Amino acid sequence: MQFKDQLDFVSQHIKKNKLRVFMTILAATMGTAFLITLASVGFGIQDTLKSEILDNRLVTQVEVYSADLTKEKADKMKGMDHVKAVVLRQQVSAYQKTTLDKYTSTSELIVSNFGEEQKAGFTLEKGRLPQSEYEVVVGHDFAENLINEEEVEKFEAEQKDKDLSDTELDELELPHYEEELLEKKITYEMGSYETYESYKEPVKLTIVGVAKAPAKDFISDSKIYADASLISELEAIYDRHKPEASDETLFSMNLNIYADELQNVKEITTSLKEDGYSVYSISEELEQIDVFFLALKAGLIFVGTIAILISSIGIFNTMTMAVTERTREIGVMKALGAKPKLIQRLFLLESAWIGIIGTVIAVILSYAISILANYVLPLIVGAALGEEEFGELNVTFSIIPWQLVVIASAISISVAMISGWRPARKATQIDVIDALRQEL
Incomplete structure (x- = not known):
């Protein structure tokens, strides 16, 4: 079976259970969007703090x-x-x-x-x-x-x-x-x-x-x-x-x-310290900030990953039900000479498809939430603190760099594939004779 035919096969089965697949994709979307949005707060706070430190100061x-x-x-x-x-x-x-x-x-x-x-x-x-x-x-x-x-x-x-x-x-x-x-x-x-x-x-x-x-x-x-x-x-x-x-x-x-150049500041400070001078540069302050926020963002991504793991339960259940419903179909495929690897690949493609669609929607939704947050939250905080006080602060609440999108997408799709692996493995172990005995 060619790869295109495999995709068509997966598409046909997904269309048969639109509501169930939709709810599964929604769960995957929410988990991934939560991860991206949560981590984006760490990036936003870091950018705001660094901008405040660097604002109109000579970083070199x-x-x-x-x-x-x-x-x-x-x-x-x-x-x-x-x-x-x-x-x-x-x-x-x-x-x-x-x-x-x-x-x-x-x-x-x-x-x-x-x-x-x-x-x-x-x-x-x-x-x-x-x-x-x-x-x-x-x-x-x-x-x-x-x-x-x-x-x-x-x-x-x-x-x-x-x-x-x-x-x-x-x-x-x-x-x-x-x-x-x-x-x-x-x-x-x-x-x-x-x-x-x-x-x-x-x-x-x-x-x-x-x-x-x-x-x-x-x-x-x-x-x-x-x-x-x-x-x-x-x-x-x-x-x-x-x-x-x-x-x-x-x-x-x-x-x-x-x-x-900024990247040469560290070399100069190191050389001066070796000569016995005491030195200070903003680059050293920024290094400490970067280390702190690296730990913070890692923690936020970890918390967000838990949400994706929770959504993976839905993918596991959906794929398990798909295997159960298609027992007779799997038996027919095996009787026609389909190899276990092909059957496993078809179910993994289906779970991957759910993960990919959920991730794409989550990324779009996350950017929308980020833009909305950066527009609405300053107005809310400004009203609470007073426009004059808050007007002096240039605060970015959420930033979504491409690296965060890549990390979140990799985690989401990987978890979806892993969630579908056990049901796909189960499909390859179905006995042909027992499967053909199943009622349509």
Whole structure:
């Protein structure tokens, strides 16, 4: 019997018991759809969490920590394989004061190499990068930290008379500098943390750029970014005023290395650890998350597989009844010379057909449920939590990758085949004479 004839044979017998076969397919569909939908929640939560971690952050960044970081060591790291940029930021460790007209702030000054900063992705909202030692870029929120103390005192006195709550007072925006910052001259002074007084050696700086806003709304950037060429002048001022016995340095160092590709981050971190540095990168955090969710998804697939095993009882019963009903037909086939392997194959094809149809319907149904869940659940949760709070979260409740479809399909069809194997085996063991004695 040719394979096409075998398929026709199976199709004819399935059509004779449409309702029973339909209910069996429905059970297989529900089991497989449950597996896919349940596991898709694990994929959705993992994707949401990883997106939250990676959102607007440089995934190729490696933070390097060491008590004896130097510019020479940072320069040496530029020669490492797969390193795109090495950004050594040196932050002033002293009392700092910045003045613009009648406005002052205590913004921190950071010196860096803007060539390396550009390679690492430092971007401006407006203006340009410094081209000389007295030109600087200020953070996006620098103007909000420039205040006139007299205006602030007057403003606070006015608010006290309005009988506002503590929450309302915290939400009020203090008066600050609101004019254009580009090309403005600022006076930068350092001083002692002990007395909070300036050394009275001001450095005149020109604002030529404003940095792009931080990725996270809750992060405020009011720093002043200057070129590394300013270091010598700042150190000279500091040396003239620090206590003679003091061995403290003016700058604290922060070193970040940027890989050319995400897959090369691990190689760089491993190399740095071997050299004795302490390092941190998002890739290490992602590895821990992936391990956790691998276990979670495996658990969800296991639970879903139990549902498929339960549905396999229906397939077993259907195939057992099919064998019982076709006893005489099996006897006729054997009398005509049909081999046991052919009879077994016919029943296995029937159980496989049930598994395949159930799986196809389950996949389509699962995608429909996933799309609906990702549309409806945010509305429900948003209504429960409040649209403003939930609007800030970008949550994906369900994702169905092709790998999940392949795994679920393989499990479903395999279970269907296994469920049909015992009845198919039983069909091959039917005695021809006893079978022919059966009444039609």
